[in-house]
Amino acid sequence: xxxxxxxxxxxxxxxxxxxxxxxxxxxxxxxxxxxxxxxxxxxxxxxxxxxxxxxxxxxxxxxxxxxxxxxxxxxxxxxxxxxxxxxxxxxxxxxxxxxxxxxxxxxxxxxxxxxxxxxxxxxxxxxxxxxxxxxxxxxxxxxxxxxxxxxxxxxxxxxxxxxxxxxxxxxxxxxxxxxxxxxxxxxxxxxxxxxxxxxxxxxxxxxxxxxxxxxxxxxxxxxxxxxxxxxxxxxxxxxxxxxxxxxxxxxxxxxxxxxxxxxxxxxxxxxxxxxxxxxxxxxxxxxxxxxxxxxxxxxxxxxxxxxxxxxxxxxxxxxxxxxxxxxxxxxxxxxxxxxxxxxxxxxxxxxxxxxxxxxxxxxxxxxxxxxxxxxxxxxxxxxxxxxxxxxxxxxxxxxxxxxxxxxxxxxxxxxxxxxxxxxxxxxxxxxxxxxxxxxxxxxxxxxxxxxxxxxxxxxxxxxxxxxxxxxxxxxxxxxxxxxxxxxxxxxxxxxxxxxxxxxxxxxxxxxxxxxxxxxxxxxxxxxxxxxxxxxxxxxxxxxxxxxxxxxxxxxxxxxxxxxxxxxxxxxxxxxxxxxxxxxxxxxxxxxxxxxxxxxxxxxxxxxxxxxxxxxxxxxxxxxxxxxxxxxxxxxxxxxxxxxxxxxxxxxxxxxxxxxxxxxxxxxxxxxxxxxxxxxxxxxxxxxxx
Amino acid sequence: xxxxxxxxxxxxxxxxxxxxxxxxxxxxxxxxxxxxxxxxxxxxxxxxxxxxxxxxxxxxxxxxxxxxxxxxxxxxxxxxxxxxxxxxxxxxxxxxxxxxxxxxxxxxxxxxxxxxxxxxxxxxxxxxxxxxxxxxxxxxxxxxxxxxxxxxxxxxxxxxxxxxxxxxxxxxxxxxxxxxxxxxxxxxxxxxxxxxxxxxxxxxxxxxxxxxxxxxxxxxxxxxxxxxxxxxxxxxxxxxxxxxxxxxxxxxxxxx
Numbered sequence: 005x006x007x008x009x010x011x012x013x014x015x016x017x018x019x020x021x022x023x024x025x026x027x028x029x030x031x032x033x034x035x036x037x038x039x040x041x042x043x044x045x046x047x048x049x050x051x052x053x054x055x056x057x058x059x060x061x062x063x064x065x066x067x068x069x070x071x072x073x074x075x076x077x078x079x080x081x082x083x084x085x086x087x088x089x090x091x092x093x094x095x096x097x098x099x100x101x102x103x104x105x106x107x108x109x110x111x112x113x114x115x116x117x118x119x120x121x122x123x124x125x126x127x128x129x130x131x132x133x134x135x136x137x138x139x140x141x142x143x144x145x146x147x148x149x150x151x152x153x154x155x156x157x158x159x160x161x162x163x164x165x166x167x168x169x170x171x172x173x174x175x176x177x178x179x180x181x182x183x184x185x186x187x188x189x190x191x192x193x194x195x196x197x198x199x200x201x202x203x204x205x206x207x208x209x210x211x212x213x214x215x216x217x218x219x220x221x222x223x224x225x226x227x228x229x230x231x232x233x234x235x236x237x238x239x240x241x242x243x244x245x246x247x248x249x250x251x252x253x254x255x256x257x258x259x260x261x262x263x264x265x266x267x268x269x270x271x272x273x274x275x276x277x278x279x280x281x282x283x284x285x286x287x288x289x290x291x292x293x294x295x296x297x298x299x300x301x302x303x304x305x306x307x308x309x310x311x312x313x314x315x316x317x318x319x320x321x322x323x324x325x326x327x328x329x330x331x332x333x334x335x336x337x338x339x340x341x342x343x344x345x346x347x348x349x350x351x352x353x354x355x356x357x358x359x360x361x362x363x364x365x366x367x368x369x370x371x372x373x374x375x376x377x378x379x380x381x382x383x384x385x386x387x388x389x390x391x392x393x394x395x396x397x398x399x400x401x402x403x404x405x406x407x408x409x410x411x412x413x414x415x416x417x418x419x420x421x422x423x424x425x426x427x428x429x430x431x432x433x434x435x436x437x438x439x440x441x442x443x444x445x446x447x448x449x450x451x452x453x454x455x456x457x458x459x460x461x462x463x464x465x466x467x468x469x470x471x472x473x474x475x476x477x478x479x480x481x482x483x484x485x486x487x488x489x490x491x492x493x494x495x496x497x498x499x500x501x502x503x504x505x506x507x508x509x510x511x512x513x514x515x516x517x518x519x520x521x522x523x524x525x526x527x528x529x530x531x532x533x534x535x536x537x538x539x540x541x542x543x544x545x546x547x548x549x550x551x552x553x554x555x556x557x558x559x560x561x562x563x564x565x566x567x568x569x570x571x572x573x574x575x576x577x578x579x580x581x582x583x584x585x586x587x588x589x590x591x592x593x594x595x596x597x598x599x600x601x602x603x604x605x606x607x608x609x610x611x612x613x614x615x616x617x618x619x620x621x622x623x624x625x626x627x628x629x630x631x632x633x634x635x636x637x638x639x640x641x642x643x644x645x646x647x648x649x650x651x652x653x654x655x656x657x658x659x660x661x662x663x664x665x666x667x668x669x670x671x672x673x674x675x676x677x678x679x680x681x682x683x684x685x686x687x688x689x690x691x692x693x
Numbered sequence: 694x695x696x697x698x699x700x701x702x703x704x705x706x707x708x709x710x711x712x713x714x715x716x717x718x719x720x721x722x723x724x725x726x727x728x729x730x731x732x733x734x735x736x737x738x739x740x741x742x743x744x745x746x747x748x749x750x751x752x753x754x755x756x757x758x759x760x761x762x763x764x765x766x767x768x769x770x771x772x773x774x775x776x777x778x779x780x781x782x783x784x785x786x787x788x789x790x791x792x793x794x795x796x797x798x799x800x801x802x803x804x805x806x807x808x809x810x811x812x813x814x815x816x817x818x819x820x821x822x823x824x825x826x827x828x829x830x831x832x833x834x835x836x837x838x839x840x841x842x843x844x845x846x847x848x849x850x851x852x853x854x855x856x857x858x859x860x861x862x863x864x865x866x867x868x869x870x871x872x873x874x875x876x877x878x879x880x881x882x883x884x885x886x887x888x889x890x891x892x893x894x895x896x897x898x899x900x901x902x903x904x905x906x907x908x909x910x911x912x913x914x915x916x917x918x919x920x921x922x923x924x925x926x927x928x929x930x931x932x933x934x935x936x937x938x939x940x941x942x943x944x945x946x947x948x949x
Contacts, residue, residue, distance in 0.1 A: 322916020
């Protein structure tokens with residue numbers, strides 16, 4: 005690219021870039037801050053609710069404090085204040101003033117802890133800040149409260165005194181029995197002290213709270229520092245995400261991008277990308293994982309700045325006549341509890357909710373709760389939200405990849421209809437069927453290498469490892485919201501087998517996966533486990549025990565708890581055990597590392613890895629643990645063809661070692677040539693595939 | 694966990710049709726009465742009212758949560774300790790005072806929890822969020838950022854089930870980790886537990902951040918960070934009556 009063309013493009017650029025506020029330290033919260041505040045509020049509220057029910061409020065309050073501390077270290081104070089206020093308002097649901105107090109205490113100590121960590125304050129300064137900011141309001145509120153609530157104060161104090169009294173009475177009784185004499189002296193000594201404390205409570209309580217505050221600040225600091233380090237490693241600094249300001253210059257099309265570098269922040273995603281989109285076009289973007297498909301859509305949406313992009317006006321993301329954006333995860337795009345509120349979010353005031361819903365085949369859904377919609381229905385709702393703005397450009401990033409085949413076809417049909425109405429569509433997909441929908445395919449990055457998957461030779465399907473007999477599962481049995489998700493399931497899993505369990509969303513797949521993996525017990529029916537094969541060389545009388553099971557959930561990151569790959573593998577494998585089992589696991593780690601091609605990544609931090617690599621780390625750990633049955637939940641989601649081929653090799657390898665692999669997926673198109681059996685679930689029953 | 698106990702029970706009834714604001718306000722009033730006047734009389738009135746509401750709401754007894762065994766034994770131990778202190782009143786020479794005081798404190802907690810349950814069982818989470826937002830609305834005149842807070846509340850309603858799901862997965866996988874080092878005892882075991890807690894907390898915060906980014910992206914895609922205002926609702930006589938009664942009960946309890 006010559007310098008001259010760059011310069012000429014640059015002069016064009018400013019008018020086509022979305023304008024964003026410069027000052028990010030003042031004023032209302034931006035989208036990222038609002039979302040983080042809400043997530044923190046929901047998390048702390050859940051923690052306090054669990055604590056309330058388990059009568060372990062304080063332990064869960066500490067965790068809530070850590071959550072707020074992380075928020076405070078990564079965001080400005082306004083975010084924390086709004087998150088804490090939101091939590092406090094919701095605690096009305098938990099009854100009494102206990103949870104309310106806990107949410108505010110968590111907020112105060114979380115804020116001081118988080119701010120101290122972010123500014124790298126020493127321990128003494130952290131404590132000083134705590135005593136200045138967190139302790140006074142807590143103490144003043146306590147004293148004020150007990151000054152008014154005299155009855156409750158007396159009842160509480162009396163109970164403490166009674167407990168002491170009773171304890172010493174019991175001690176005295178035992179003492180008398182065994183001839184040690186009664187405990188009257190101890191009793192009186194303690195009673196006197198308590199009496200003094202109760203008389204001077206307006207001083208004694210704040211003093212006690214001061215001591216507790218300091219200890220609490222230390223505990224919070226210690227825990228938050230480690231959590232914060234992990235979180236910062238994983239997420240990097242907070243990316244501000246501001247709205248595109250409304251403008252009269254909205255005109256996203258026609259756009260063109262010629263031989264441009266695609267960057268996300270400082271990271272070069274793709275050195276050369278070209279694309280042109282005219283009014284009413286239907287363009288598909290193809291490419292391998294990591295080629296920059298999603299980043300390209302962000303460039304077109306104006307979220308990621310790019311000076312080479314030429315278009316007549318601003319993208320107008322979310323504004324009428326501008327650009328609309330729909331993404332991969334159905335449940336990730338919903339903002340409101342009911343369908344009609346969700347459509348109204350940010351839409352013009354005169355939006356025709358019912359009409360828009362009819363366009364996407366959701367007529368009459370207005371009052372439905374968004375939490376009850378299926379994945380396909382949610383994607384249609386997301387498209388409805390997009391259409392409510394009458395966009396001229398619709399960006400769709402892998403919007404069918406989480407759907408079952410029926411849902412996928414419906415969405416593809418809908419995109420055709422939308423395009424027929426004159427809306428330009430740019431979509432990405434890794435599925436050939438989706439790409440064929442478009443009038444034009446733009447491939448970015450290196451083309452995929454379609455290596456034909458070598459057929460698996462000689463896998464021996466052997467003895468039964470696990471047998472489910474008449475397994476049923478009922479959620480909340482006996483409650484009004486009782487729901488049966490599995491009915492009389494009979495399955496036998498053999499070693500070396502690759503079993504595919506398919507079914508649409510809500511068919512009971514994930515519950516069955518959890519039962520097979522041993523995370524849930526069936527409400528009726530039996531799960532029978534075979535014995536492990538004896539370890540070669542072990543003494544013949546040692547009992548090898550039952551087979552071991554392992555599950556890999558779709559989002560591997562949730563399952564990886566240690567910071568580095570090596571530590572993670574040792575922990576997953578149980579290699580720190582000093583017994584025979586631990587020793588064997590430790591010996592298996594190098595084999596597992598080689599089998600999954602992780603040798604170069606051993607020293608890496610888990611959070612520096614891609615999603616596919618994290619999934620391989622998880623599998624390696626479970627392999628080293630010596631599991632006999634592997635349950636893989638949606639293992640293909642988000643993998644391109646190369647990733648799929650790699651995973652197929654891993655699965656083959658597990659099976660050669662005599663393990664059974666059970667793939668749970670709505671994606672029934674995968675690896676037909678190697679699957680030994682397909683089981684289809686429909687409304688909790690096994691049906692003919 | 695929490696969502697399994699305090700969840701909406703979709704049974705139509707008079708109580709369910711009350712507006713969320715009325716239920717919220719009455720509950721706050723009742724809680725104040727109980728907290729500031731925790732006498733047997735007030736606890737009794739609150740309990741009887743609670744049972745009445747439970748019947749009116751046509752709720753099945755099966756929804757009541759069973760407390761964990763450890764909690765029951767802990768409470769029982771506390772009761773023994775408190776009872777052993779004796780004290781007035783005496784019945785047949787045995788002082789019941791300590792035990793009664795203890796029972797009063799525990800029953801007070803249970804009644805508060807029960808009322809919280811009544812609110813949750815008869816009101817959808819979405820409706821509660823909208824109710825809270827309508828209640829804080831007037832504070833906007835004082836210059837408080839109620840619209841911003843309203844968006845946080847609306848998003849929190851949306852985030853609660855998502856967060857619960859992430860917490861469930863992380864709890865599942867933390868539980869299925871191989872046991873701690875077998876030689877670990879006492880402090881070692883506590884350190885191991887603490888480390889696992891920190892690791893799980895990182896996984897939860899990182900996992901939920903994905904959700905948070907989704908929400909933020911979605912707001913940007915719609916060009917607005919303002920949740921649509923909840924639709925105004927007409928004030929009904931029955932709602933006014935309920936709130937007035939609850940507030941009156943509280944005021945009376947303070948005066949007596």
